[in-house]
Amino acid sequence: MNNKIIIIVVSILITIGVYFYAQKGQSTDQNANTLSHTDIQLVNPDRFDELAKIPETFVLDVHTPEQTHIAGTDAFIPYDQLKENQSKLPQDKTTPILLYCRSGSMSREATQTLASMGYSTIYDLEGGTQTYREQRVGVLLQPDSQDLGTVIYGDIAKTTFTLTNNTPQPLNITKVSTSCGCTSASVERESLKPYESTTVNISFDPAVHKDDTDLGDLTRTIFIETDNLDFPKVTAEITATVVKK
Template identity: 55%
Template sequence: MKYRQFFLFLTLFLVGAGVFSVYKSKGRIQKSLDKAKGNTNAVSVSSVEFNELAENPESFLLDVHIPEQTHIPGTDAFIPYNEIGKNLSKLPKDKNTPLLIYCRSGSMSKEAASELKSLGYTQVYDLEGGVNAYKEANVRVEINPDQKDLGTVVYGDIARTEFTLTNFSPVPLAVIRVSTSCSCTGAKVEKEKLTAYEATKVEVSFNPAVHGDDTDLGDVTRTIYIDTDNPNFPQVTTQIIAKVIKKVGD
């Protein structure tokens, strides 16, 4: 009976701790958002805060370093820090979108963040120390985006798209195997061996007619698997979704 009470208490404690941690994290994010909205200047954030803000699906990650570097996984756009005004079309139209700006060391992003504030963006965050500092706190292997919608695909056509595989770690990476959840989907990496902090393209094709029947008609989801030699990231995955239709008259 005592053991049962002990384990019940332990379970409740761990669940409570988890809830508190999530609540605390959300609290920090909201605090940063409120701070940015009420600030006439961009807000400098640490790597931890940057990551937490990036979890917000509405956030927009922007790399402004020149020459172009390997981007933090999940980056939405690259604009040279001194060409912001020439690339307004790459920026969100909604001026209330949280903008997360970074460069290599922090100097270029500071200048870019200031210009973005002057353009009317209300929530601009500048990564302190840039990618150099971010690398010390973040190691990962990722494929981005985590899903792509191919839209409507006509049966008999072959749809193609691209993803980005990033080795955001201090050690080289080798791609051991690339596979998919169905033979209708093909995938290959442009480079099978990546150096530290290097990225490569992943080309994906989708041929719904490969089986010669109606198994791939309608709404479909297919998964791409990439196996690596990094023991901490042995496999990364992404997906494509599509709506397959037949031509009228077929």
């Protein structure tokens, strides 16, 4: 009788063991299958900037502790807290994710986590912000040009640029001007710490002169002057086609 009980217990334990082993194998296969369908690419700073300009790209800083973000970053989530903060990530798993940390080690780990979560296109900034800033020293006004499209005479078009102090020294903005009275520009902050950014607000009013001066295809320039002797002035442009109703 005792032998029968032992045999039954052993059989049950073996069955349970086989079941869980199969489940584990299935889970491993699923994870491997997910990773195999994920496109993970290392990108240099130039490629990073190109991808960041694409509206569909989601730019993510995963460095912890939190650092000064690269201009245009959409979210900050520590590399080891991605699954807990999935609500902050794009719901569409085909959305390209462009991520970075300070040196590249945390972002490398984050790529694997994002892949296991089902994201199919992941870009990782090689060398992180250290390499990015070494190759991007300067005062940057981005993008360098924006097209406002068709603007109706009498309407006011607005847009923004990002000014970044990508130097190891504090920066003071000494003057903001434009090439024409139809365009006004202002900065949200006049003093920036190293690697900080601020927004430049632009307003374009083609009817300000109350004549036909600002009709047709136009280009206007924004000038920002600073106290950095190496980068005393930066510029950007807006373009527009102005028409009357």
